[in-house]
Amino acid sequence: MTGLISAEGLVRGDHGSLRLLAEPAGHPLFAQIFGAEPKSMAMAAYLAEQTGYDGIDINAGCPAYSVIRAHGGADLMRDLPRALAVVDAVRGTVKFPVTVKMRLGWEEQKTYLQLGRLVEKAGADAITLHPRTVNQGYGGKADWAAVQQLKRQLNIPVLASGDVIDSASYHQILHDTECDGILIGRGAIGRPWVFRQCLEGDESGRRPLVKTDDRKRAVLRYLTLLLKVPDRWTPYSNRHIQAFVKGMPNATKFRRAAACLGNWETANNLIQGYFEQMEERERE
Numbered sequence: 108m109t110g111l112i113s114a115e116g117l118v119r120g121d122h123g124s125l126r127l128l129a130e131p132a133g134h135p136l137f138a139q140i141f142g143a144e145p146k147s148m149a150m151a152a153y154l155a156e157q158t159g160y161d162g163i164d165i166n167a168g169c170p171a172y173s174v175i176r177a178h179g180g181a182d183l184m185r186d187l188p189r190a191l192a193v194v195d196a197v198r199g200t201v202k203f204p205v206t207v208k209m210r211l212g213w214e215e216q217k218t219y220l221q222l223g224r225l226v227e228k229a230g231a232d233a234i235t236l237h238p239r240t241v242n243q244g245y246g247g248k249a250d251w252a253a254v255q256q257l258k259r260q261l262n263i264p265v266l267a268s269g270d271v272i273d274s275a276s277y278h279q280i281l282h283d284t285e286c287d288g289i290l291i292g293r294g295a296i297g298r299p300w301v302f303r304q305c306l307e308g309d310e311s312g313r314r315p316l317v318k319t320d321d322r323k324r325a326v327l328r329y330l331t332l333l334l335k336v337p338d339r340w341t342p343y344s345n346r347h348i349q350a351f352v353k354g355m356p357n358a359t360k361f362r363r364a365a366a367c368l369g370n371w372e373t374a375n376n377l378i379q380g381y382f383e384q385m386e387e388r389e390r391e
């Protein structure tokens with residue numbers, strides 16, 4: 108999945124939005140768009156199809172103010188006719204798979220079952236449910252029972268997103284929800300091996316060990332990929348770099364130094380220095 112792209116931005120030819128819809132570097136890759144105007148959403152989906160993406164994901168779950176203000180993302184969950192018009196327009200325009208990502212709804216009105224039915228009827232190929240309300244943000248526990256409820260009601264694949272962090276939670280969510288697949292968000296930050304661990308680990312959470320060298324290679328790869336991103340040094344990139352050493356010895360010192368990285372050389376030196384120390388410790 109790409110990052111979340113504004114359909115209006117794409118239609119306007121906005122440079123930042125078009126950059127997010129760059130030619131896919133690997134496959135399969137879906138573009139994820141938000142917006143509230145059926146015509147713009149259909150046009151954005153068409154652009155993604157023409158650019159070589161493998162499918163389009165319509166976001167109906169993002170709670171960010173900038174997205175809600177434009178009546179996109181989770182705002183669609185309190186305007187079901189509009190949500191349906193968006194899915195209808197996109198489905199009628201593109202031939203590749205159309206999926207929808209949603210939440211439970213708003214605290215005062217959980218509309219996920221209604222929206223799920225509408226989206227399926229409109230011809231969507233799959234739905235991802237992040238079972239929290241918009242008001243909940245990312246707090247509290249994801250309501251896995253709601254995923255099971257949706258799954259039992261629909262015929263198209265239902266994917267679950269929320270609180271999967273290791274092989275134990277992975278097996279548990281598959282068992283509890285009967286879902287067709289899962290997404291991992293926060294559990295993958297600084298832990299790109301979590302996907303392999305889930306597939307190879309068992310219900311007890313026992314999993315293949317992550318070696319210090321694997322961590323080093325992963326964070327250096329992150330650094331290399333970062334080089335391709337304009338305006339790359341943000342609190343977000345620093346937080347990602349910090350996350351790679353979570354739970355390791357001397358992590359606090361590393362995290363403090365990584366909080367204000369501003370160029371590649373300093374970042375590379377910090378990482379190389381830290382891992383040299385770790386390797387020395389392991390040799391002792």
Ligand SMILES: Cc1cc2nc3c(=O)[nH]c(=O)nc-3n(C[C@H](O)[C@H](O)[C@H](O)COP(=O)(O)O)c2cc1C
Binds near residue numbers: 110111166269291294
């Ligand atoms: C920093 C951050 C950015 C996110 N961006 C998106 C996004 O662009 N599109 C989306 O569908 N979900 C997005 N999500 C939500 C996640 O996909 C996921 O549904 C949610 O975090 C719950 O799963 P988790 O417990 O595995 O993190 C984001 C979450 C976080 C924490």
